[in-house]
Amino acid sequence: MKISLCIVVFSYVLYAGEASAQSTRELRRLTPKPTTQTAEAAADLTWVQRLSGTSNTIASVAFNGSRFVAAGAVRSLTSADGVGWTVYSLPALISAVTSSSGNWVCVDESAGKIFTSPDGANWTLRLTDNSNLAGFDIAYGNGIVVAVFNLGAIKTSQDNGVTWQIAGSPTGAAIRCVTHGEGIFLAIDVQNQVLRSTDGLTWSLTNMGAANGYSFLGVTSAPGLFIAVGNSVIARSVDSGTTWTFQYPTGVALNKVGYRNGTFVAVGNVGAIRVSQDNGVSWQISNSGVTASLKGLVYGANKWVAVGVNGVILTASDGGAPALVPSLNIAPAVCLEWQSQYGALYQVQSSLNQQTWQDIGPSLTGDGAIKRFYDPRSGTAGFYRVQIK
Numbered sequence: 001m002k003i004s005l006c007i008v009v010f011s012y013v014l015y016a017g018e019a020s021a022q023s024t025r026e027l028r029r030l031t032p033k034p035t036t037q038t039a040e041a042a043a044d045l046t047w048v049q050r051l052s053g054t055s056n057t058i059a060s061v062a063f064n065g066s067r068f069v070a071a072g073a074v075r076s077l078t079s080a081d082g083v084g085w086t087v088y089s090l091p092a093l094i095s096a097v098t099s100s101s102g103n104w105v106c107v108d109e110s111a112g113k114i115f116t117s118p119d120g121a122n123w124t125l126r127l128t129d130n131s132n133l134a135g136f137d138i139a140y141g142n143g144i145v146v147a148v149f150n151l152g153a154i155k156t157s158q159d160n161g162v163t164w165q166i167a168g169s170p171t172g173a174a175i176r177c178v179t180h181g182e183g184i185f186l187a188i189d190v191q192n193q194v195l196r197s198t199d200g201l202t203w204s205l206t207n208m209g210a211a212n213g214y215s216f217l218g219v220t221s222a223p224g225l226f227i228a229v230g231n232s233v234i235a236r237s238v239d240s241g242t243t244w245t246f247q248y249p250t251g252v253a254l255n256k257v258g259y260r261n262g263t264f265v266a267v268g269n270v271g272a273i274r275v276s277q278d279n280g281v282s283w284q285i286s287n288s289g290v291t292a293s294l295k296g297l298v299y300g301a302n303k304w305v306a307v308g309v310n311g312v313i314l315t316a317s318d319g320g321a322p323a324l325v326p327s328l329n330i331a332p333a334v335c336l337e338w339q340s341q342y343g344a345l346y347q348v349q350s351s352l353n354q355q356t357w358q359d360i361g362p363s364l365t366g367d368g369a370i371k372r373f374y375d376p377r378s379g380t381a382g383f384y385r386v387q388i389k
Contacts, residue, residue: 181221
């Protein structure tokens, strides 16, 4: 049996040697030194798949400052941190969910139904449309909830989704996405027409100018900027949606886009994720690690959360608020690491002169796994060895 010994933390140098049974390998002198590490934001997003507890499609996700709520095919889900989720029944095919003041509001994709919930778990049906309108998206801003549907229908609520009224819509085309930002609601229909409103009731209409064959499925806002994404197209506007510039073809269908801390993130089909950190001018690929289509996206609790078909949930920290303390002082210490043999008995020893050795801590029994032993040090140089009894 061979034992490899090495220092693995705090950049200490330790002699790497071998030892056979009933023998000991001594280590060269080392002096522990305190270390300071500074947390730095990662340049790219690293996505981690989370257990959702469902295989149903999750179409949308929202965050209210303390809780995530996601919804989709006859299911809603809640989470405090975006990592662990609890699943509930919701008798509808939800296409979008949003957080209003003290309420959650979601819209159904097949029957024009609208539900509200105080907690994301218990839902109340507030509206059923006899014309079976398909609901596509929903947004909240300035005390108003706006839901958009096919046939150009727009409905608004000023009491957190409890009661609704029909808004005057200037289009008869399906409206696929809506957001609130820069003091206005902005929506886009399938004819690439932009609808804008300050109160959710009265809307203006302008043409984006996008080429035929491209349609938009998601839109979000940032300070002084709107970004829209869709079928192989990305658009940006710096004048509240009056004029737009376009990037196409992007080669990927993007379904939703979000913004936080100077970063835009867009998610789409076949696990596609694109990231921009220059106000949507250029976009880089971010590896999601999945092939499932991603439908919804939100930022909250210092992380991005993306949801999609087959119950997929992904999270990624954007580094904007590091989990590490920005300045982390590490106390002096030495770490020994070796591969143990099952049933073998190991004793760590130290010495100041390689002549007199002293046991450190209790004996350790091997279990076939890697063993690690830490010894706090005050700065005194010394030698270490692991003895097999």
